[in-house]
Amino acid sequence: MSDLTAGTAADHRPVAIIMGSQSDWETMRHAAETLDALGIGHDCRIVSAHRTPDRMYAFAKGAREAGYKVIIAGAGGAAHLPGMVASLTTLPVFGVPVESKALSGLDSLYSIVQMPAGIPVGTLAIGKAGATNAGLLAAAVLALSDTALAARLDAWRAARTAAVTERPA
Numbered sequence: 001m002s003d004l005t006a007g008t009a010a011d012h013r014p015v016a017i018i019m020g021s022q023s024d025w026e027t028m029r030h031a032a033e034t035l036d037a038l039g040i041g042h043d044c045r046i047v048s049a050h051r052t053p054d055r056m057y058a059f060a061k062g063a064r065e066a067g068y069k070v071i072i073a074g075a076g077g078a079a080h081l082p083g084m085v086a087s088l089t090t091l092p093v094f095g096v097p098v099e100s101k102a103l104s105g106l107d108s109l110y111s112i113v114q115m116p117a118g119i120p121v122g123t124l125a126i127g128k129a130g131a132t133n134a135g136l137l138a139a140a141v142l143a144l145s146d147t148a149l150a151a152r153l154d155a156w157r158a159a160r161t162a163a164v165t166e167r168p169a
């Protein structure tokens with residue numbers, strides 16, 4: 001994996017997965033695992049608007065030049081990270097509200113979803129489902145210009161459809 005702030009991401013790692021804390025990994029690993037399943041390279045790093053603002057600024061300002069195409073940003077509580085990163089880059093940013101202990105992730109969701117017009121963050125569902133879907137949305141964006149990936153994405157969906165039994169066991 002490359003250093004997110006050093007501008008060294010290669011074309012084969014088009015997605016950056018960032019999160020506010022180590023404690024978010026249990027949620028955000030589902031985005032990483034989804035990308036892995038689709039054969040999409042990615043870098044995972046802890047970047048916090050609150051705790052590491054200089055790291056966040058350097059990452060966001062350098063992300064396009066570093067070669068990233070999509071950013072997935074997860075945070076919980078006062079989840080300012082996705083919006084702050086979106087304010088510093090015009091790459092697509094998908095925000096994942098991490099479930100918080102005190103408010104079950106509603107605080108995270110509201111912090112991420114209510115962006116002012118002009119600075120978009122594509123906001124996902126709270127928790128694991130949101131992280132998984134962020135990975136799938138990143139894949140869908142990349143598949144716009146990658147027919148082989150589009151085929152893998154279709155196959156991924158078809159396999160999950162086939163796995164849904166018609167009758168409850």
Ligand SMILES: Nc1c(C(=O)O)ncn1[C@@H]1O[C@H](COP(=O)(O)O)[C@@H](O)[C@H]1O
Nearest residue numbers: 020021023048049050075076079080081
């Ligand atoms: N929301 C943010 C930001 C940010 O938005 O910059 N940085 C850390 N955090 C969040 O704080 C929560 C608790 O963090 P700790 O578990 O480290 O105390 C995490 O869910 C993290 O995303």
